[in-house]
Amino acid sequence: MIDPTLSQQWKDLESHSSLLKERTLKDLIFEDSTRAENLSFEIDDLFIDFSKQMITNETIDLLGALAYERGLSEKIDALFSGEIVNISENRPALHTALRFSTGPSEDVNSAIRDALSKASEFSSAIRTGKWVGATGKPITSVVNIGIGGSHLGPLMVSAALRPYAEENITCSFVSNIDPIAIDYQLNSLEPESTLFIINSKSFTTSETITNAEAALQWAQNALGSENDLLKKHFVAVTANPEAAERLGVLKQNIFPIWDWVGGRFSVCSSVSLAAMIAIGAENFQKLLEGCHSIDEHFRSTELSKNVPALMGMIGIWNRNFLGYGNHAVIPYSADLTHFPSYLQQLEMESNGKKIRQDGDRVSTQTSPVILGGAGTDAQHSFFQLLHQGTTIIPTDFITFCKPSLPAGNLSEEVVLKQHEILVANCFAQSKALAIGSDSEPESFLSDGNRPSTTILGNRLDPFALGQLVALYEHKVFTMGVLWQINSFDQWGVQLGKQLAEIITKGLTETRSHFDHDSSTTALLDRYQKSRET
Ligand code: F6P
Numbered sequence: 001m002i003d004p005t006l007s008q009q010w011k012d013l014e015s016h017s018s019l020l021k022e023r024t025l026k027d028l029i030f031e032d033s034t035r036a037e038n039l040s041f042e043i044d045d046l047f048i049d050f051s052k053q054m055i056t057n058e059t060i061d062l063l064g065a066l067a068y069e070r071g072l073s074e075k076i077d078a079l080f081s082g083e084i085v086n087i088s089e090n091r092p093a094l095h096t097a098l099r100f101s102t103g104p105s106e107d108v109n110s111a112i113r114d115a116l117s118k119a120s121e122f123s124s125a126i127r128t129g130k131w132v133g134a135t136g137k138p139i140t141s142v143v144n145i146g147i148g149g150s151h152l153g154p155l156m157v158s159a160a161l162r163p164y165a166e167e168n169i170t171c172s173f174v175s176n177i178d179p180i181a182i183d184y185q186l187n188s189l190e191p192e193s194t195l196f197i198i199n200s201k202s203f204t205t206s207e208t209i210t211n212a213e214a215a216l217q218w219a220q221n222a223l224g225s226e227n228d229l230l231k232k233h234f235v236a237v238t239a240n241p242e243a244a245e246r247l248g249v250l251k252q253n254i255f256p257i258w259d260w261v262g263g264r265f266s267v268c269s270s271v272s273l274a275a276m277i278a279i280g281a282e283n284f285q286k287l288l289e290g291c292h293s294i295d296e297h298f299r300s301t302e303l304s305k306n307v308p309a310l311m312g313m314i315g316i317w318n319r320n321f322l323g324y325g326n327h328a329v330i331p332y333s334a335d336l337t338h339f340p341s342y343l344q345q346l347e348m349e350s351n352g353k354k355i356r357q358d359g360d361r362v363s364t365q366t367s368p369v370i371l372g373g374a375g376t377d378a379q380h381s382f383f384q385l386l387h388q389g390t391t392i393i394p395t396d397f398i399t400f401c402k403p404s405l406p407a408g409n410l411s412e413e414v415v416l417k418q419h420e421i422l423v424a425n426c427f428a429q430s431k432a433l434a435i436g437s438d439s440e441p442e443s444f445l446s447d448g449n450r451p452s453t454t455i456l457g458n459r460l461d462p463f464a465l466g467q468l469v470a471l472y473e474h475k476v477f478t479m480g481v482l483w484q485i486n487s488f489d490q491w492g493v494q495l496g497k498q499l500a501e502i503i504t505k506g507l508t509e510t511r512s513h514f515d516h517d518s519s520t521t522a523l524l525d526r527y528q529k530s531r532e533t
Contacts, residue, residue, distance in 0.1 A: 003356075004484055005363050009066040016062055017321035025054050025434050025449040041307050043297050045458040046467050048307050052434045053314055053394070053451045054322060063313035064303045067482060072303060075481045080299050082108070086262070086488035087357055093488045094258075095265035095473065099292040099466075108260075115256050119270045120281035122235070122255075126195065127166050127280060134228040137192045140169055143185065144274040145215060146199030147175040147207045148345060149263025150237070154199070156342040157267060157275040157287065160335045160465050163405035165278040173274070174215075177207040182214050191222035191233070197273050198236040201263050203243035206497070212247060237270045262488050264345045267469055283462045290466020298474045308471050311453070312478025318394045318451065320364050326391065329372035332399035332426035333460050339398070340372025343472055350476045350487040357484050366483050375399075376425050386433060387446045395433065395452040398468065399426040402459040430454055 004010055029035060029051070038057060040049040067073075079085055082092040082104030097103030101112045125131035129138035144154055155173045158165070165171070172189075174182045196215050200208040216234065223229050235253040236244035244254050255270035263271075268288055276284045298308050318324045327347075329340045351367035373381065375397070386393055403419035406412075436448025455471075457464040480487030506516070506524055516524065 003360070003363050004066070004070060004482060007066070007069055009062065009069045013059075013062050013066060013317070013321055016059060017317075020054065020056070020059070021322075025052065025451060026436070028054070028056065029434060041305060041310075043307055043467065044293055045464065046471075047456040048311075048471075049454045049456070050310065050314060052430055053318075053453060054449070055314060055317065059317060060304055060310070060313075063310075063317060066316075067303050067309065067313055067478070070482050070484070072309065072478060072481050076299055076309075076477075079477060080104075080295075082260075086486060088486055088489045088491070089259075091488070092260050093262055093265065094260045095262065095268060096291075096295045096470075098261065098266075098268040099288040099295060099470075102292075102295075111256070111258065115270055119255055119273055119276055120284075123273065123277040123281055123284075126277050127169065132232070133192050133194075134223055134232045135192045139193055139195045141189050141194040142169060142171045142197065142274050142277050143189065143194060143215070144171065144173045144197045144199055145175075145182075145208055145211045146173075146197075146237075146271075147205060148349075149266050150199040150201060150205075150208065150271055151175040152338070152342045152345050153264075153267030154272045154275045156336075156338040157272055157465065158278050159338050160333075160460060161275070161279045161283065161287075161462055162335055163407070164280070164283045164462065166280065169278060171274045171278045174211050175207065177210060179214070182211050186215070186218050191219050194219070194233060196234050198234065198238075198244065198247070198249065199271060199273070200237070201239045201257055201259075201261075201266070201271075203236070203238045203240035203247075206500070209247070216248065235273075237273055264349055265473060265488075267342075268466075279462065286462035287466040287469075290463035290468075291470040292466070293463075294467050294470035294474065298470070308474030309478045311471065311475040312482065314453070315368075315475060315479050316482050319366075319368050322392075322451075324392055324394050325365065325368050326393040327368040327370050328386065328393050328395040329370065330375045330378050330395055330397055330426075330429075331372075332375040332397065332422050333404065334374055335404050335460055336398065337374045339468070340370070340374075343372070344370045346472055347476055349490050349493075351479050351483065351485060352492070353483075353485045355485070357486055362483060362485065364483070366485060367479070375429065376422065379425065379429065383429065386450065392450050395430070395450075396455065397426050397430050397452055398455045398457075399423050400457045400460050400464070404460050426454070 036049065036051040039051040040047060079093060080096055082094055084090055085093050094103055094108060097108055098112055101109040103109045103112060126139050132138055151173055158171045172185055174185050198208065198212040219229055219233055230248050231250055234249050236249040237255045237257060238244050239257050239259055241254045245251060255273060257266060257269050257271060261269055268291055294308060298306060303309050329343055331339050347370045348367050353366055354362050356362055386395065403415050406415050430452045432446060433450035433452055434448055436446040439445055476487055507527060
């Protein structure tokens with residue numbers, strides 16, 4: 001496998017970037033009135049505008065040539081047809097099969113269909129009150145206990161589709177091992193009407209198992225252990241059913257996932273059971289349809305018009321040819337508040353790597369740092385740096401022409417007025433970043449020339465959310481292919497997990513048993529002394 005940076009296509013992009021660096025984004029925007037038309041794309045109701053990126057049509061052609069040379073189209077086929085794309089774990093990555101049972105074999109498809117119908121039936125039993133707790137009360141609180149991909153996806157979906165949620169059921173999420181997280185959550189719960197979803201693909205994740213045990217103890221204290229407690233109040237989502245059963249979860253209460261769906265790519269599986277209970281199976285289906293529309297686009301559209309591929313290629317351009325080490329995602333939608341944290345795992349856990357698929361070190365930078373927050377809040381925290389800081393941070397702006405479905409406390413007029421201000425802020429920020437201002441004195445000046453992409457949807461509904469999810473999943477895949485890294489493993493998180501286990505024991509050991517570096521020993525010492533006083 002040849003180092004991508006040695007290819008002629010990479011060198012052509014380097015020469016092109018040197019020439020383009022002599023121009024400004026402002027120049028590019030002002031000198032070509034057809035730019036927005038040429039550099040924007042539509043997929044169903046979604047409008048994606050790259051015209052505020054520091055690119056020209058030639059950049060797209062050269063990036064397309066690099067993607068072609070790297071075999072992106074073949075790699076996309078390999079992804080969809082279930083080839084082993086996760087080489088280090090010897091697995092395919094079949095998240096696209098989850099949308100419409102479009103997997104490579106009937107075994108995979110029937111497993112997906114069965115799991116989806118089990119989750120749909122269960123969520124409708126909870127929503128209609130057919131499923132009752134051990135004392136006969138309907139379930140009104142659902143608590144997802146999980147972390148990483150078993151938390152960020154369902155949390156993001158539940159929040160984003162809040163207007164579609166059943167009012168009588170609240171969903172909450174516990175992820176952190178800090179005891180206060182679950183402790184506070186339990187405060188607001190009534191054991192007789194609470195359902196816990198223990199969500200862990202591996203069922204070995206320390207935070208999740210520890211929090212699940214705490215929840216079980218709390219429920220047992222309230223309801224006793226001699227009744228239907230486990231049957232009615234605890235279910236699990238996992239690829240390790242034996243471990244879930246060992247914890248006491250009944251076989252019939254276990255919802256499957258599989259090793260061929262990566263945790264951070266699992267939002268379309270039973271991992272989103274809490275969200276499915278909240279919004280109902282029909283709305284969940286629309287989310288899958290939204291993802292599927294992008295899947296179809298990704299697998300069948302030529303690279304120069306392929307939006308997720310272009311997002312990935314422009315990501316490479318910004319990272320490797322313009323040298324930007326960060327990337328911001330700012331949804332102008334309060335309901336998408338959790339979207340940036342969801343993307344942080346998706347992008348950085350997938351592409352924060354330095355070893356190529358062939359075992360050699362990469363010779364270029366990989367994943368930028370992903371940061372973000374909802375607009376307009378983010379404008380009042382870190383946007384100062386985006387506008388005038390010494391670090392240029394390419395930004396994705398996401399917003400919608402129509403407001404999220406209202407909760408009913410405001411008049412239609414007020415909702416529309418506020419929504420207009422929201423969207424105006426979004427457009428104002430991307431314009432300010434790109435064009436800047438010539439104000440005097442210098443401290444007032446915004447240079448402009450700071451690139452962004454704008455994604456404009458019709459309304460944040462299940463279909464549109466599915467489109468966003470799949471756009472970013474395929475963007476991440478594209479970048480991984482161009483860097484020749486495996487976007488589907490995460491070996492880097494192992495060392496910290498192992499050390500945490502060893503150090504947990506160390507916290508209660510006598511000092512002479514410490515076998516750590518002097519810096520860590522000093523911390524353990526200090527901790528023990530403070531516990532003694
Ligand atoms: O620590 C990283 C990680 O393995 C993620 O990849 C994963 O989403 C998360 O932990 C949770 O894993 P699990 O679902 O197995 O509990």
